[in-house]
Every structure is written in structure tokens, then in C-alpha cells.
Amino acid sequence: MKVAWSATHQEFLLSDGYYFSGLYKELTKRGVLIEEVDDFDRLFEYDVVVFNYPENPFSVEEKKRIQKVLNEEKKKIILTAHFRGKDGVFDVCNAITQDFGITVLPEGVKDEYCHLEDDSLIITTDNIKKYASNVKEVVFPYSAPLSLSDGVEVILKGRDTAVSDSGEKAPILIAQKSFESGSKLIVCGGCIFWDNFSIFKLDNLQFVVNLILGDE
Numbered sequence: 469m470k471v472a473w474s475a476t477h478q479e480f481l482l483s484d485g486y487y488f489s490g491l492y493k494e495l496t497k498r499g500v501l502i503e504e505v506d507d508f509d510r511l512f513e514y515d516v517v518v519f520n521y522p523e524n525p526f527s528v529e530e531k532k533r534i535q536k537v538l539n540e541e542k543k544k545i546i547l548t549a550h551f552r553g554k555d556g557v558f559d560v561c562n563a564i565t566q567d568f569g570i571t572v573l574p575e576g577v578k579d580e581y582c583h584l585e586d587d588s589l590i591i592t593t594d595n596i597k598k599y600a601s602n603v604k605e606v607v608f609p610y611s612a613p614l615s616l617s618d619g620v621e622v623i624l625k626g627r628d629t630a631v632s633d634s635g636e637k638a639p640i641l642i643a644q645k646s647f648e649s650g651s652k653l654i655v656c657g658g659c660i661f662w663d664n665f666s667i668f669k670l671d672n673l674q675f676v677v678n679l680i681l682g683d684e
Contacts, residue, residue, distance in 0.1 A: 469681060471495065471502040472514035477522035477560070480659060487663045494673055495680065512537050516544045516680060521659040522560050534564055542650035544682065548659035551576035551589065551610040552633070558612055561655065568645040569617030570655045575633035577611045577641065577657070582627055584609075584669070592670060595625040595638060599678035603671040611658035613639035620645050623654065623679075654679065 473482035482488050482504045495502050503514075508530060511517045526534070537543050547561045553574030561572050579591040590609040598621060608624065613632040616622070623642035632639040645653040660666055662676045678684070 469500045469516070470514040471500055471516040471518065471680060472505040472511045473502060474508075474511055474517060474519045474522070475504050475506040476508045476511065477519060477524040477526065479519060479523070480521045480663075482520075487660075490664045490667045490673075491662050491676065494667070494677070498677065498681070500680065508533075512541070512543065514543075516546065519545070519547045519561075521548055521550060521555075521557055523555050523557060525560050526563055531564060535567070538568075538647050538649070538651040538653055540649055544652045544654065544680075546654045546656065546679075548656040549612050550659050551612050551657070553612075557659075565653065565655050568653055569620045570643050570645060570653070571615040572655065572657060573613050573615055573632070573634075575613055577613055577626055577630055577632050577639050579626060579630040581629040591626055591630055593624065593627050593630065593641070595627055596623075596675070597621070597625065598623045598644065598684045599675060601674075601678055601683050603675045603678065605670045606661065606672050606675050607666050607669045608641050608658050608661050609666060610660060611641050611656075614641065614643050614655060614657050616640060616643050 549558050549572045558572040578588040582592045584590045594605045621644045642656045
């Protein structure tokens with residue numbers, strides 16, 4: 469398994485060991501080759517492509533390339549956003565994802581009953597619909613909610629006690645669009661569920677491994 473961590477659109481970088489050393493080490497131990505890639509064309513030489521908090525917009529040509537890869541090859545592309553429209557990343561992600569029925573909303577998700585660190589935005593949830601093998605509960609901090617069209621699968625939702633800023637209960641946090649080619653587009657409302665703060669809490673590590681390696 470080869471994973472490209474994009475450095476093409478001003479993302480949070482894998483090479484920032486303060487945040488992502490745990491993720492890098494744990495995937496490497498499992499035989500995953502994970503590399504930071506700063507050349508857009510080279511990204512698609514890998515099995516999995518991660519755009520973790522892309523701040524710079526995709527060009528029309530890049531958008532067409534991603535669409536072509538999803539429809540014609542067998543790749544997994546993961547985009548992550550953040551809560552309440554921070555840095556406009558939700559718009560950057562939506563430029564890719566809305567054509568496939570997934571919209572990142574410029575809101576936050578709180579859970580006053582199930583959270584960590586006395587912060588209701590650092591929610592925990594056991595509402596795991598896919599990639600749930602050996603996973604009972606995860607922490608999913610500072611997430612935006614997602615809005616989905618038909619044909620999109622839910623991967624992770626908040627508990628019934630979780631609520632979005634607009635009042636939606638048990639909001640969707642991660643979703644997936646599958647393609648006849650075998651490709652998958654995974655969109656995450658949050659981007660720090662796999663950083664060093666989160667990855668060793670609850671069952672996040674196993675969930676991330678499942679998400680990357682494809683154990684649905």
C-alpha cells in the first residue's frame with residue numbers, strides 16, 4: 469500500500485512531526501509506504517491520496533484530473549476540512565466533492581455530553597457505520613457537518629447527543645462515494661482525528677488504519 473500525503477495545496481504537512489509523527493510511524497510499522505508529495509501529477513502514482521486541510525483552491529485542470537482518476541482508475545482519495553469554515557477550506561473541498569453529492573457545511577459540531585478535555589467541540593462518538601472493525605469509539609475534534617445526496621455512504625456520525633450549529637442532531641462527520649472503477653472518495657468534516665492529539669485516544673488508531681487500508 470502506497471499513500472501520498474499531498475503538499476500541493478498548502479495542506480497540513482506529514483513532515484510536521486509535532487502533529488503527525490504518530491500516524492507516520494504506525495502506518496510504516498504496518499508496511500504502508502506513506503510519503504509527502506509536492507507534485508500534483510505524482511500523487512496519482514499512489515494507491516491512496518490525502519489532501520489534509522487544503523487551503524489553496526484546485527485549478528480546473530486539477531479538478532478534471534481528480535474526476536478522471538475517480539471514474540477510470542482504482543484509487544482512494546481523502547479530503548479533510550475543519551469546523552466553521554476555517555481558512556475557507558470547506559469551499560476548497562466542496563469544489564471537488566459537491567459534484568459527487570458531498571457538501572462540507574461551514575458549521576461546527578458540539579456534544580455537551582460526550583467529549584474530551586472539557587471541550588464540547590472535541591466530540592466522541594460510537595456511531596461508526598463503516599471501517600468499524602475492532603473500533604467501538606473514536607474522538608473527532610472540531611468537525612464540520614456534511615450534507616449528502618443519494619448514493620453517498622455514511623462512514624461516521626455524531627451520537628444522538630451531538631448537534632450542528634444549525635441544530636441538526638447526530639450530524640454526518642465522514643462520508644464516502646464509491647465508483648464503478650473501484651475508486652472511493654472519502655470526505656471528512658475534521659482534519660485532526662489522526663494527529664498526535666487524537667490518534668492514540670480511544671480507537672482512533674484502528675479506525676485510521678481501517679480507513680487507509682480499506683477494511684470496511
